[in-house]
């Protein structure tokens with residue numbers, strides 16, 4: 001028997017200082033952050049759009065009603081380790097602060113995929129959306145909900161994939177049904193799907209999305225920013241930084257380090273190599289970069 005607890009990981013309630021910090025530390029996503037904030041704000045607080053229309057047009061334009069009926073779905077697509085999960089879980093912190101409201105982030109657990117028993121995934125996804133709808137109705141527009149479906153391709157695999165199991169097709173249908181239900185029956189709910197394999201996501205789901213954002217590995221400027229930030233306090237000359245930025249770039253390999261390769265692996269390896277007797281130097285960082293090669297991009301399985 002699956003309980004509601006099993007369907008979701010722990011809820012995150014925003015605003016929250018830790019979320020604020022995780023959000024602020026994301027580098028190179030400013031263009032996404034800006035557009036996302038606007039899209040999400042209007043989905044989570046539909047009244048704002050009406051107020052704007054009344055203020056500027058003295059009437060609620062039909063366009064506002066049309067916009068309000070878009071499926072409240074945003075897709076985050078792109079390479080591993082580029083900040084999709086972190087952004088999905090934390091971006092509403094800024095919205096919560098700006099509007100002085102609470103926002104609840106509910107994260108669908110991978111366990112919701114079930115064990116493959118007939119009808120199980122459909123039932124689990126149905127139950128998950130029932131919980132979301134129930135919560136949303138109880139909270140009204142005072143406390144919007146964000147449903148994060150991470151590794152969404154695991155649930156919403158293309159129904160066109162020929163080898164796809166019947167059970168998975170039913171799961172995709174259940175997801176589409178859930179999103180439509182949220183669109184028509186509840187306000188103040190936004191679904192964010194994250195995937196490293198956008199090609200595997202069902203086209204029917206992609207078509208419904210209000211927006212799709214693409215995440216990629218850090219370019220030269222972004223690597224400069226992140227390396228400078230990570231090794232703040234370590235004396236590095238501009239040419240040291242340039243060398244480290246080159247070492248973490250695509251080079252002959254064709255792909256460079258991801259954000260998480262730098263933030264999680266290179267940083268830790270460097271500190272551990274220096275500790276307990278040596279200081280961190282440009283040479284030491286360079287050495288560790290070579291020891292920690294970039295994560296290969298996801299490629300479709302043959």
Ligand SMILES: Nc1ncnc2c1ncn2[C@@H]1O[C@H](COP(=O)(O)OP(=O)(O)O)[C@@H](O)[C@H]1O
Pocket residue numbers: 025026027028029079080081082083084085086087194215226259260261263264
């Ligand atoms: N744009 C970024 N700027 C700074 N750190 C990042 C960025 N993207 C990812 N990270 C770091 O890498 C780790 C993994 O990020 P995550 O959000 O799980 O990536 P994804 O979901 O795209 O695989 C986290 O520790 C996060 O802080």
Ligand SMILES: [Mg+2]
Pocket residue numbers: 084085086150194
């Ligand atoms: Mg992720």
